Amino acid sequence: MKYGDDMTPQARTPDDTDTGTDEIPSTTLFAMFANERRQQILAYLIRRPGDVLLGDLAEYIAINEGNATQEWYERICTDLYHSHLPQMRDCGLVTYDLETEAISLSVERGVLSPYLELTTNV
Template structure:
């Protein structure tokens, strides 16, 4: 423990130190949602997809392929997940959603998550 801040572990960069990798909180926040992970798994493999294709694949992996369920996924992708991932530079959103090469720490966490839960 650091003597100047009780209760805070004494490892990692201190406030104000430069860090070249993505912020760990940002990485964990992006990977915390299953649908965002599923989008990233799919795009990591395919490179790009339109939103309808993503919604169809997510519905298939979630085991519920009804039109109503796909519509809910599509809405959530448009209004929640894709903007959040786009803001962080993980994907590029245009006519199609494009996968962006991830920095090594982010990619390692995504690969670890995929080994644990990757849908077939």
């Protein structure tokens, strides 16, 4: 049983079970893992302690996708900045500092690892 801010019991819903965290429903986690690029982002972040820089993440993805050209790198940076990172930040998976371009996980690595294993071979 979980409790609200006023400590009254609240029933759990199917959406907030099995993730190891009450903050991110399992359906949201599966939606985040449904995209291959987000799988790569999470795989990279799980393997790195602390913050990573947007440029380093984009370089990893470009190499992983087999197209490490400057043009592809810039496209990935744009895609991460405007699409994937905001979605992942809004659901509580990552934090992203716009000034320093530092990205970090907002949840325990152990919570994400089983989902990553189910969805990818990254």
